[in-house]
Amino acid sequence: MSFKSEIYNGEPIILTGKEKTCKRPQGMRSGLEQRNFKQDPFGGFAKGFDMPIIPRDEWGERIEEIEKTKSRLSDLSYQANLRCQDQNGTNYCWANAPVYCVQILRLASGLGVEYLSPASVAAPMKGYKNKGGYGTQALKYIAENGIVPTKHWPCNAISKKYYTEENLESAKNYIVTEWYDLAAENFEQLMTCMLLRIPTVVGYYWWRHQVSAIDPISLGDEKYGIRIRNSWGMNYGKDGYAILGEKIATPDDAVAPRVAISYPNSP
């Protein structure tokens, strides 16, 4: 009998994309735009994924090991009480997902919980308009400019008044220095990142939404999926978590930040 992952109490499993848990909260518009491959070709600004794929016949055994040793990224997140993002009416899911991935990378490195502002990434990129984008675009900005902590730039504040010299300087401590660009529609690459505990920013055109992929999941009978953390607040799913089955978990846009600047929490 194949291993079946622990599902958190109340955590939804989304297999078709038609489930109620996929419905956008009231007032929330779609935020993911199709990636512009002319502007951001695969492997362009980010290194193309070049690791060997972990074979499917190892997945079940590896996931069992990960859960047994409490080495899921969600274990670290629960351990530190890291809250999920809440884009709260903005169209900035595409910036919330990479910002969450940076927060969890820092947490896994021992830098603690520092909440960072998705609006500090998305708003300057979009001329302070509440507009859509895609994760690769946001990560590119983060790699060049970093992210301002929410104590200096509130997470959903679309306002130029926060674009100050001091804030731009503080953002530089949260630059991502190494990352992978994953091929579109490639579940094997995504699963390899999950098994190696590399958080991944995943965009889904069926959902017109971008989220953070966190853990690999075995659904039993050789069926697999991923645990995502959404940016619709802690009341979504189980503390922001949900499971996506393979069919709909295969991303259209995916980037995986691996290394961020080792900078202790700001005072």
Next chain:
Amino acid sequence: MAIILLALLFSANLNSDAPPISVDKYTVVIIEETETRHHLPKSQLSAINSSVWRDYVKENNGQWRVLDQHADTSEDYDWVKQSLEVKRNGLPWLIFANKERGGSMPLPENLELLMSEIKQ
């Protein structure tokens, strides 16, 4: 057999030697290369990422880092910078220390062995 025993004793002594980094509290550091994580045995990868040893360090009012060997630590604490300068023979690498003593060695192959090293 005698040589093996001597080697074990010697390595045990090394582990309880002077702290490899200068710290004022219990500290655990793992240095790795994230780009080659796929080469690691799954049990060692789990050891790196486990919340179990992090919990232990936290319970002992300690501090910790898991660092990529190329991470920019220029703005981090001195003990973090020192960790990257400790001589090592490969990766992943484990460093643990308190004020009086510590160890520096290849990262054990699984979580159980890692726990037994850092609990010393």
